[in-house]
Amino acid sequence: SIPIFNGYNTKRSINQAKIQIEQNKLQLQQSEQMLIKSIQQAFYDAKAAFKQYQAAKTNVEALELSFHYTQKRYDVGLINYVDYSDALNKLNKAKSDLLNAKYEYVFRIKILDFYQGKKIDL
Incomplete structure (x- = not known):
């Protein structure tokens, strides 16, 4: 038997499929926006890590000079x-902070590389 009138099931199925397509489009847009936000945050994190690294490097340089004079005074x-x-302890702590800042910066750059599709080498 061939159904001539199926109670608008076909039309309803088509409308449901159209609604599902629109929902999928919205979900895709949300995912794209979340990705853009994540990339922007990764960029800002990398910038902040670089500034922290520069500050730590400047601090080590200053403490090395200070320690040089401290050592002469001690001698x-x-x-x-x-x-x-x-x-000496302050200098060693500053060097440790510098290493931490350096590796934090490298890590943040690797995250950006990942988002750019670059191969991650360690």
Whole structure:
């Protein structure tokens, strides 16, 4: 038997399919917007990490100079071992902070490389 009148099932199915297509388009747009937002955030994170790295590098340079003079003062007996040790500890902490900042920056750049479709080499 050939159904002549099927209670608008075909029309309803077509309308549901059209609605599903529109929902899928909206979902795609949302996904694209989320991706753009993630890429922008990755860019800003990389910029911030680079600035942190530059600041840490400047700090190490300043503390190296300071420690150089501290060591000279210690060598001639103008300061005690506690002050010398404190200056050395500050320098070592700054160097550690510099390494952390460097690797944070490299990590953020690798995230940007990933978004650009570049091969990730470690």
